[in-house]
Amino acid sequence: MSGETPDDALARLRSGGLKALAELFTEHRDRLERMVRFRMDRRVSSRVDVADVLQEAYLDAAKRVEAYLARPEAPFFVWLRGIAANTLADIHRRHLGAELRDAARDQSLYAKAPEASSELLAAQLAGHLTSPSQAAIRDEAAAKVEAALREMDEIDREVLALRHFEQLSNNEVAEVLGLSKTAASNRYVRALGRLKDILLRAESGESG
């Protein structure tokens, strides 16, 4: 779990205003940065700096913080992450434009972040499953893992990314994905099972 309970954050925001927001933002910056890094489209990441995304997200948060304090429907970090996710989605839209299928902005503050890139995930997994000497068959393995990941349920893939790459707690994952805590937990375990299948499949692909 992250540093403070939601109540702490709210209390600090109410008493400390924008200064408190800035401090809180800084405290969560690492996790936000991880989220952005992991989810930023490669085409965009060559043009936009992660710091830029975070700056923009901060400004957006500053604009919306009053509304949030009036109706805090989610824990602070989940809210902040949602804002950063929206900012990132905006940036993707701005830079990729028509390339994005879904151009309409989700009005919800808790909008889904851009999907974790299964391609990237697959490449990374494949990279780790093979030793350097096996680099030649890495591409093939990556392709297999990627195919497997594509079969995977979207939420399962998200759960894995949130838990491991963004290091979110189960409760936070539940908030982000709009699931109950139990459902989020079950999803995670199930996703791990699917991942294990993928690993096995990739390994068998290697040896066979």
Added chain:
Amino acid sequence: MPELNDQRDPLDLLAEEFAQRHRQGQHPSVTEYAERYPDLAEQIRELLPAVAAMEQLRRHKEGSLSTASAEGGRAVDVPALESLGDCRIVREIGRGGMGVVYEARQESLGRRVALKVLPPGAMTSERSRQRFEREARTAARLHHTNIVPVFGVGHEGGIAYYVMQYIEGLSLGDLIGAWRTTATAGSAKVRSTEAWQATARPTAPASAEPAASSGDDAPALRAAPLPPVSPDDTPAYCRWVAQIGIQAADALQYAHAHGVLHRDIKPPNLLIDGQGTVWITDFGVARPSEEEALTNSGDVVGTLRYMAPEQLNGEAEPRSDVYALGLTLYELTALRPAFDETNRHRLLRQVMEGEAPPLSRVKPDVPRDFETIIAKAIAREPQRRYATAGELADDLRRFLDDQPIHARRVGSVERLWRWCRRHRAVASLSGVALALLVLAATIGWIGYLQTTAALETAEAATRRAEANLDLSLDAFETIFNRLAGRDSLATLPDDPEIDWPLPSIPSEHDLALLEELLRFYERYAEGNEANERLRAGTAKAYRRVGAIQQILGRPDKSEDALRRALAAYEALSQEEGGHKYAAEIAAAWNVLGTTLQAAGRFDEARQAFEQALRHAADADSDRGRLELIRAHNSLGRAMAFAGPGRWRGPRAKPGPEGPRSNPEGPRPGPDSPRPPDRGAEAVEHHRQALRLAQALVERSPQNPEYRFALACSQEYLSTALVWRNAGREAAEANAAAIRLLRELAAEHPTVAAYRRELAECLAAPGGPPWVRFQSADAKARLEEAVAIAEQLHKDHPQVPEYTLFLARTLARSAMFLGAQRETDEAVRRYRRAIELCEMVVERNPKVTSFAFLLASYRNALAEYLRMTRRLPEARVELEKAIQIVERMPQADDARSRGIRLFRGGLYRSLSATLRQIGETQAADEAMKKAGAIGP
């Protein structure tokens, strides 16, 4: 141990703990967990390896991502230090590829210092140790108010470090980051220092180059001097930036004078303290110029983003530091880097090939002089920059003192030119390549504007659009001048706008590109109805395209372009209410008149010239007067097509030298109204033109446009006078025109129009043919005219105008030679004229006037062949001429009536020829046809 609760899957809790331990650097074993929770052992063995794989993957990912930034190297790993030599380390204040900077206390002297420490690995080679010590020695030699003093250098336990004065302040890099955050906030009301202090991270990888004082603790930030003005107040802010620039440039000038280049000037290396004093720090890559041999000369060090192009080639010089300082000031002003590419390869390309966008594009209200100074400092070619940092400082001082600066603004055409020079492979500067290039560039801008519009205020976007358009219109101008070969004229001090002489002509391909460019402008202008300058530029471009189309013998396209130009001008004129566009409108009408005349639409042509006359009279400018001259001359010449009228002068008496009769001309009886005296009208128009031209030339004796207008007026007057029995005056005017044209042709050998008129004058020596051919120098003059015409045709083989001019001159000389009984040469020249004319007709089959010319040359040859009794040949020519004329469209307008008369004449000639040959039946048939056509 996690507590199993019924809400969550127990395996989830185990996995969480397992992952957490991984994150803490432990290596928990799956077996350990399986043994601890035998009930879940099977699932544990199955799932926890996946958790481990995910965590490994995350670490790998973070590692690879953190090195992906364009700034290159990862932050170095330096073991935790407590003290080095005499210094007790207080805290780390900066970290980057080149080392780590600590705040420390020098115990012996009890002072606060900054320590720059190189990572242990960095000092393994003798070369790097030498270099490090040399840097420290170099820096220690420099004593300047604006350079961070270096106290000493040391080694301890394999760690090399040097000791500097601790500067309490901020780096410009931090400042830019902070202002950028608040500046982009707009109305978000977060312009408090607290807000940006919290978000700015001095140790973030992006700004990781050690800045001796950038700190993240509150006291340091409180001591940091914010600019006394907000970046929103651009003029005041730019003055503040200029002050910073002066200090830094002075320091660089000092260092350069001591033979030291900094080689890594960038925002993080410029500190600013509480008093507003600038401190240049981190001479970490500086090296004495004279010791270059010590380092590998091909070494590229420093930060790519601020590196001068020549420095990237390993050729650093003082101007490279000027460049880097210029980019730093640019970024401080714009709050964003001049070259903002984050991908290393693309950034490299941007630096090597790109040009930073003008400051005013990023910040529209930046003072022009300030923009000019920065632009000069960051010019790509070193020789265009300030020669020394001192010169940059001086110009910045002039800017602050409101004195004229020394840097010169670079015009958009020059920018384009430079761009072309840089991309020589792309643009060989042939008209075609240039046009293509501009087209691509303009379209590129539009794309750029569209993508960035969302980020800008509407006002800024508009200003930028205008700036871009400026460049486009200038570019069009450049292309036009290039294609039209008017470079020589464009450099003359007087109005370069006048396009009377269109010396050379673009190819069809060039023209197609121009048209495309023009359509682009038109679309652009449509979207910017409110922009007057833009619309005027488009109108003018249309007028010029109309002129080119006309010369290319494409009357339809010419008329279309000219009418568009006129419509645009009329609309502008109405809105404006005055006579601002009168000269432009007159010019368009003049060109349109010529086009219509070439198409045989004489009445409309005359009306167009009258319009030109009216508008030109409204314009109170030399430009307008020039158009007035053109209109008068055109009207004078158009009198020949003005329908029934008299041409001979009032005192005309058919003398022995005159024609015996005038069969076509009406013979008014004593009671019938006298037909208008067209000849007198023509002469009067030309005299007026002559007077106007003389006045212009008196005022600007050197202006070639005015002199050319004068020569043309004299020539036309001469031609008109011939028919008025004023032979002597005609000859004088002709001689004057020749003198003037010879001068012009000698001064401007590239201007084809001067030579063409000269040839015209030479071939028409001030009298009707029967007089002309008697003059002593007639032959020499005609031969010279033919030679000039041949050369023009050779220079512009694709231009019908010059092909036909050669044909006409050849036909004239053939007529003369025929009279001299040089029969063979005369026939040869006639045939050549016909050949040339045929070529033009083949290329422009739809232009009736060209076909008509061809038929008339065949007719002229036939007449001569009949005279010399070569009847069968004459018959062939006449039959071919008839063939041509029969194919011409027949309508009931003046032009078609003229063609019909000509056709009738051809049949009569054919009939006579056939009768002489003895083919009576064929002769009768031809005569019948002639009769059917009418008189």
